[in-house]
Amino acid sequence: MAKQMKPNEIISEIDYKKMPEGSWLDQPAEIKPGMFCWGAKAKSIKAVGFPNARDWNPSEEDWKLPENWQGTVLEAMKDRLGKYRSFKLFMDICVRCGACADKCHFYIGTGDPKNMPVMRAELMRSVYRKYFTTPGKMLGKLAGARELDIKVLKEWWSYFFQCTECRRCSVFCPYGIDQAEITMMGREFLNLLGLNIEWIMGPVANCHMKCNHLGLEPHTIVNNVEFMLDDIETVTGIRINPSFNRKGAEILFVTPSGDLFADPGTYTCMGYLMLFHELGLDYTWSTYASEGGNFGFFSSNEMGKRLNAKIYAEAKRLGVKYIIGGECGHMWRVLSQYMNTWNGPAADFLEVPKSPITGTVFENTRGTRAVHISEFTADLIKHGKLKLDPSRNDHLKVTFHDSCNTARGMGLLEEPRYVLKSVCNNFYEMPEHTIREKTFCCGSGSGLNAGEDIDLRMKGGLPRANAVKHVHDKHGVNLLANVCAIDRATLTTSMDYWVPGVKVAGLSELVANALVMKGEKERTTDLRGEPLPNKAGGDK
Amino acid sequence: MRFLVPLVAVLVLVLLAIAGAGAHLQFLLGVVVPYAALAVFVLGMIAKVVGWGKVPVPFRIPTTCGQQKSLPWIKQNKIENPSGAGGTFIRMLLEVLVFRTLWRNLRTEMHGTPDNPQLVYKSTRWLWLGGMMFHWAFLIIVIRHLRFFFQRVPGFVQSIEHVDNGLKFLTTYPAVTNPGKLSAALHGFLQVGMPMLYVTDILFITAVTYLLLRRIFIPQVKYMTLANDSFPLFLILGIGISGVVMRYFHRVDVVGVKNLAMGLVSFHPVVPSSVGSIFYVHLLLVSTLLAYFPFSKLVHFGGVFLSPTRNLANNSREVRHINPWNYPVEVHTYEEYENDFRAKMKMAGIPVEKEED
Secondary structure (H helix, E strand, C coil), X not given: CXXXXXXXXXXXXXXXXXXXXXXXXXXCCCCCCCCCCCECCHHHHHHCCCCCCCCCCCCCCCCCCCCCHHHHHHHHHHHHHCCCHHHHHHHHCCCCCCCCHHHXXXXXXXXXXXXXXXXXXXXXXXXXXXXXXXXXXXXXXXXXXXXXXXXXXXXXXXXXXXXXXXXXXXXXXXXXXXXXXXXXXXXXXXXXXXXXXHHHHHHHHHHHHHCCCCCCCHHXXXXXHHHHHHHHHHHHCCCCCCCECCCCCCEEEECCHHHHCCCCHHHHHHHHHHHHHHHCCCEEECCCCCCCCCHHHHCCHHHHHHHHHHHXXXXXXXXXXXXXXXXXXXXXXXXXXXXXXXXXXXXXCCCCCECCCCCCECHHHCCCCEEEHHHHHHHHHHCCCCCECHHHHCCCCEEEECCHHHHHCCCCCHHHHHHHHHHCCCECCCCHHHCHHHCCCCCCCCCCCCCCCHHHHHHHHHHHHHHHHHHHHHHCCCEEEECCHHHHHHHHHHHHHHCCCCEEEEHHHHHHHXXXXXXXXXXXXXXXXXXXXXXXXXXX | CCCHHHHHHHHHHHHHHHHHHHCCCHHHHHHHHHHHHHHHHHXXXXXXXXXXXXXXXXXCCCCCCCCCCCCCCCCCCXXXXXXXXXXXXXXXXHHHHHCHHHHCCEEEEEEEECCEEEEEEEECCHHHHHHHHHHHHHXXXXXXXXXXXXXXXXXXXXXXXXXXXXXXXXXXXHHHHCCCHHHHHHHHHHHCCCCCCCHHHHHHHHHHHHHHHHHHHCHHHHHHCCHHHHHHHHHHHHHHHHHHHHHHHCCCCHHHHHHHHHHHHCCCCCCCCCCCHHHHHHHHHHHHHHHHHHHCHHHHHHHHHHCCCCCCCCCCCCCCCCCCCCCCCCXXXXXXXXXXXXXXXXXXXXXXXXXXX
């Protein structure tokens, strides 16, 4: 494995003014160590019944492609052009104005012109023109058309796995052209040839068979939660007894499995457990619907639907009234814009969510019947149902990172901020062009948070990290709050690399820190076991 | 190749028109070609839009650019994140009429040093300005041309011409009230002989030139530019220049032009003898643009209205969006899962459906 690049090496490489000479149409992609993920393994591909299961190595010349792979791709392309208006339209209407060019975190972090969203889309469009448009067929390269050969296929693979489907380009495109739609199609075609990456395909296989990305078996989930319960007892003196797979509960709680596995996600998970306990909520966890996230969504439409189906199926089996979902970015893209279309109608077996504590009916979820934890918590706080001591978070200077998906595929902007401001006294926003709908990806979304592509991830993480650095330098911000499991994993790495001294936490962790629970002992530490301010052993 | 070939192509078209007019091919250039081009344009655009329209929108995927509708006390951004038809309509209206999205465009700059980099994002509206100038001027110029297709020039066309002559007021007003030498000279200059100068003519040529120059001089934009981008710009610039030349410098027989236009719309085509060849240059370039339109990126003119990330309300959590081709998929069922893990589940105290395998 190549040596990881240093931060200043990454910056020195970037020159937005410098473009390669000549036409991009015949400049093949370089499959460079540190910039790509390992290819999907045979066993992972086989587990979900995808084609061309074999072990292969992207850095080798021979990708072991099936016979007539061009035909397979072109046939699939024709099929999808007839199924997705977005795809067809986005192939036709781009004028290459360049408004999207410097909006992509991968372009900003690499300076690689093919990471300009327009160019990443052109990789697909050039093939579309060649086989599906008259001028392309007649004029070829002059009309920006080119044949689908192995070089082009490798270029697709390289760049469709250098896109996190974050949709920031779509905010700035005058026609709303969304590179995520094109990347999704590209990945769908690549999957027909067995060309996924293992970091996606492995979790997909896990999630299919074991029902979560990490492959946690049912007893392991219970064990992991038990560990958290021990830690909660240490901090608060309260023993919590959550239930699993319990029929007749009012609410099914679904969260990404990352929250069950490693810190800092586990602290967020402890937050959910403490909040629900304090409320006396009639809810259950499920080991079958133990994944809120959906790496199938990063592979193909069908795989996304297959994995997502478990949530409604489990809600139906357990007979719950509705669903509360934990903190996760792409999970909420799916729950907001795909789940009910794929696997609904939820109205057949769920009720319109109504908070048992405040009586609030979540009218905006009348269709999906799934409430976001931040919506649920904000409502509780607004109604004064939580006793909060925000001074317990006084050792933290907090800023908030909007996840791409909740910002641009949902519009969850104020709810988490309201919660955050209620549980923390020190909150500072990052610069305005880097938050809310203009937020930057963590740099490792959509299944790219592997170890082998660390340079790519740090490059893609630069814009977010640099905005954090701004408030770190200016206000002494030392905590980056978010509502996304992937963020909790990836931003931790990115902060250590770009802005050492800034930690990462899920919103619910901060809520639980501030939550004054009935019958708790006097807390001396936060959930991480770090001393509370103004307490014995505290730093002041 | 991406600039030179299209430029040469447009120049060839110019020469063809001049040669054709000289070779008495006026009927071909003035009647046959425009009719054919118009037919291609109309049928092509219908086919294109119907083609898009036939493709389903399987998922509700608006790009949300503001606060969602959620709790009653949280203020929703009804335009940038609409949940109903009204907000979506206004969102589209702002997009189509005033290019809302380009208005929020940013420029990314890297400052600082490699050890202390600072990314800075600044508002930039040159592209917005160029785009607005180009599209609106184009539209107004097209409307002004309607005067050739009506026996009596419609009132709204006259009004638009009147306003478009805005410079007249700018120059004549001071010239009358304060007959200073400067304003008088300015007035004389802007008149350029007989006809009054149209503001849109200046805006149009300026905007097209700007849009072309940014493709040549901004490195990123140059990199992404194809012949598909420069060809329509050269073509439109050619149309603009030939129009300006006809109107201000090398006058053609306007009565003859009108007779030709009236003949075309009344399906009794006549070819006037006296119209200069520059007119046929103008007409051939316009015909080329029309015929080229449905096969090019210019279809964004129709496509912008159909973009699913903009023209859908963000209400998929409230109302189920139907995918017409949604099909059943193979799912690993709970039963299969329990069969795989029953012993482990029981051991961990997790309730099961069946006690035994």
